[in-house]
Amino acid sequence: MEIEILVVTHGRIAEELINTLKIIMGPAPALDFFPVRKDLPAEQIKKDYKRLTGTILQKKALLILTDLLGGTPTNISMPLLEKDNVEIITGVNLPMLIKAVHKRKSVKNVKKLAEILETAGKKSVLNCRDYIDRY
Amino acid sequence: MEIEILVVTHGRIAEELINTLKIIMGPAPALDFFPVRKDLPAEQIKKDYKRLTGTILQKKALLILTDLLGGTPTNISMPLLEKDNVEIITGVNLPMLIKAVHKRKSVKNVKKLAEILETAGKKSVLNCRDYIDRY
Numbered sequence: 001m002e003i004e005i006l007v008v009t010h011g012r013i014a015e016e017l018i019n020t021l022k023i024i025m026g027p028a029p030a031l032d033f034f035p036v037r038k039d040l041p042a043e044q045i046k047k048d049y050k051r052l053t054g055t056i057l058q059k060k061a062l063l064i065l066t067d068l069l070g071g072t073p074t075n076i077s078m079p080l081l082e083k084d085n086v087e088i089i090t091g092v093n094l095p096m097l098i099k100a101v102h103k104r105k106s107v108k109n110v111k112k113l114a115e116i117l118e119t120a121g122k123k124s125v126l127n128c129r130d131y132i133d134r135y
Numbered sequence: 136m137e138i139e140i141l142v143v144t145h146g147r148i149a150e151e152l153i154n155t156l157k158i159i160m161g162p163a164p165a166l167d168f169f170p171v172r173k174d175l176p177a178e179q180i181k182k183d184y185k186r187l188t189g190t191i192l193q194k195k196a197l198l199i200l201t202d203l204l205g206g207t208p209t210n211i212s213m214p215l216l217e218k219d220n221v222e223i224i225t226g227v228n229l230p231m232l233i234k235a236v237h238k239r240k241s242v243k244n245v246k247k248l249a250e251i252l253e254t255a256g257k258k259s260v261l262n263c264r265d266y267i268d269r270y
Contacts, residue, residue, distance in 0.1 A: 010155040013229065014147065020145040020202070023173060038158060067155070067229040069261060081264055091260035093228040094148065094202040118262045125226035125256035126204060127249055129216055 001085065003110050004060045005100050006034040006053070008077060009067040014092075016078060023098050028101045030060065036073045049076050053086075061085040061110040065092040065117075067099065085112035095124035136220065138245050139195045140235050141188070142168045142227060143203040143212060156232050163236045165195070171208045183238075184211050188221075196220035196245040198235065200227040200252075222249035230259035 007014035014033035022028060034052060036045055036125050040048045062085065066074040081088040087110050089096070099120040100113070107113045142149035149168035153265040157163060162260065169187060171180055191197050201209040204225045222245050224231070234255040235248070242248045 009229070010158065011151055013248070016148045016151045020148060023145065024170070054258070061145075066263075068233070069230070069259070069263075071159075071229075073265065078156060078263065079269065081267060088263035089260065090263055091228050091230055091256075092269070093213045093226050093260075094206075095226055096260070100137075104237070113233075114262055114264070118260055121260035122257040123225075124258070125224065125228075125231070125253055127253045128201075128209065128213065128223035128225055129249070131204070132175055132213065132216060 001061045001108070002030060002032045003033070003063055003104055003108070003113060004056045005065065005104065006056070007011050007061050007065045007097065008036065008073040009033070010073060011038070011090065013067055017092065017094055017097050020094060021095060021101060025098065025101060026067040029036065031101060036076070045072070046076055053080060063110055063113055063117075065097065065100065066090045067092055085110055087111055089114055089117050089121065091121055093121065093124060096121040102117065136196045136243070137165060138198055138239055138243070138248060139165045139167070139191045140198050140200065140239065141191070142200045142232065143171065143208040144168070144211055144227065145208060146173070146204060148202055150227055152227065152232050154231060160233065160236060166236060171185060171211070177207075180207070181211055188215060192218065192220065198245055198248055199223045199234065200232065201225045202227055212249050220245055222246055224252050224256065228259060229255065231256040251261055
């Protein structure tokens with residue numbers, strides 16, 4: 001089953017991560033974002049999000065990348081974990097997103113892809129002084 | 136010595152991370168961003184960045200948070216590690232930025248602050264299914 005990647009964050013963080021990804025990697029299909037806008041009522045956001053994810057899940061598995069544990073983007077995603085073909089990784093950053101788009105070409109199982117991204121995301125956070133001291 | 140936090144990324148990622156931080160935490164002093172714009176020549180970017188960081192370093196220590204190891208925002212920051220009062224953490228995400236602004240209130244040493252953020256950044260990347268299974 002094809003895996004859709006959906007980046008869900010406060011405001012325009014998700015959109016800007018994807019803009020940069022496309023500059024670096026070129027066009028990426030089955031990659032979308034959902035902005036949680038502070039000017040919209042919570043009920044409207046939940047309704048829009050349910051509609052979007054429902055449409056995706058008719059045909060695809062879904063990997064959701066969110067910004068912050070405990071934040072609205074993660075909270076509205078959590079109920080989707082009742083489904084077997086949805087996984088959520090929180091703490092999204094640019095290297096995690098690049099890895100997600102790259103690894104999805106070979107890893108077709110969404111649970112396995114999520115495991116890879118958790119590890120890759122953690123590894124991508126580096127103290128650059130320690131890094132250059134190694135060489 | 137006061138610590139300035141500078142978020143340096145491709146395009147508008149840094150600006151959007153800071154916009155969201157301010158919605159969550161309120162106004163944050165000594166926090167700025169530098170966008171690496173693809174429409175500007177590399178020499179112009181380096182010159183602007185050198186001027187900005189030079190001004191900051193006249194009075195403050197500097198903690199730089201960048202998006203991606205090997206990307207231009209990190210590459211233009213690396214030479215600043217020649218100075219003792221500069222540290223760089225790459226792989227910036229929203230929880231890392233929130234932790235940086237919060238911890239800076241009590242941690243006044245930039246090296247110590249960088250160590251805390253590397254750990255916090257790694258911990259903030261989570262597989263949400265594993266997380267809910269723990270409870």
